[in-house]
Amino acid sequence: MKPRDLAIYVFLATAWGLSFLVVLKVVAAFGWVAAVSIRAFVASATLFLIAKTIRRRLDFSAGWRPFFVVGATTVAGQLLGLSYATPLIGTAMAAIIVASIPLFSMVISHVWGLERIRPSGLFGLALGVVGIMLLVGFPAVPVTSEFILGCAAALAACFFAAFGSNYASHRLKQAGSWEVTTGSFLFGGLIAMPFLLVVPVPGVPGTIDILYLLIAGCVMSATTYLLYFTLVGSIGATRAISVEFVVTVVAVLVGAVILKEPLSPVQFIGAAVIILGCTMVLGLFPWQRTKVADVPLPHQDGIP
Template structure:
């Protein structure tokens, strides 16, 4: 991996890691549905000029049904679950539990397609990853437990959406157009709920800045960096962002929100990431 690609990887990890901080700051004053609406709408606006300059929206014709399904499964529902979870648990813990998404992808793939069933080291990886999830969720109580379970719901959504996209539009639509289509449709789907729960009074400048940054960076700029990294270094290296995001989120939470980095969080993170590496057959190769 070149220095440029390494820089892109770290920048992308830092931005996606900050999303959990911005969500936490947003839900302190806004309902989760409002945070979701602003996030997807701003993200779509950031991508719109680039989509217009790269072929426009013509490629989206004939793909409305899968785009709507992905908008719901990959954006609206998991974004809402994340925002809901962060009304109950720390932002860093949310990021750590969400890191189990690849584990759920492997399990769902083996359930949907028997030829994808896991054996050997991959099966051990699934078990190790789940042990990390159980450790993190098991130490939560009351409302915190509900929040942790909501994050597991997010991981399931992401796992299912990856498999669905692979069977429908992932090979027929350019990633940029597909991302914009999802975000634009997500804004339409989220609008009734976000508008209905909009605050009666204008929130603080900090809350507004947090959700705008969440959309512009986490759902706009991050997509551009991700696609650039895939084109430059390949998808197998770009996916390494999965391993770095939780670490950034934990650091942000500790510095800016005074969240405690607990031993259970660190052990759970190690188990989840180690299990993910085994379950997905990931290998870290340098050039």
């Protein structure tokens, strides 16, 4: 890996790992719906303004429907689920569940006929399911209705992320990463906005809260996705997606050290099993012959 690629890799792992902490701050100030809707608008506007500044032409000739579907799943579905779940189950647990996105992605890709699951991939899927059962079934905190709802929301978010990524790779093959990211964030913000009638902003956000929101939209959404696609083009999607595992490690450390979130020994085992399963699914072991198609996956990283 070239020094530039390594620097991008480390930056993405750090930024996305810390994003779980930023989400907690933003959700507390804006509510879990506004935290997604406004952030999505900020991210879309940031990319649009940057494109105008550098005179990059954005081509949305694919039509609005594909961008709508990707926005509904990878932005609205994924980020609403994670924004709702993270305060309930903690950043560490949410991050570990997010690491299971490749498992959902491979199943959907196989059902749609986009990719055939090899034996090592099936074994990886089985390990991932076992890991999720260990993670959710043996928590260090009491199993309350809120905990169960949080886990369900996080898993639903992972499914939406995987669904949207596969849909984008199939229907938006000709669209560039700038267009896919800008369009999906715009529609994701529009789709999430009506839910403000049910979950309004709890109060008047302070200056620091607005700063956190801008960081989430400008840095942890817009900027990181552009860098991610740069990394995909340089080292390939399979190796680039592996940054998810480092993101999980960073987020778990943030949760354990800064937020003092408890995780049971069985949950640590579950996390290791999930990461092992995803590694096999992605074909990252040298002895595996299964190769994941190197296609841009707009929001498969599952970052809140």
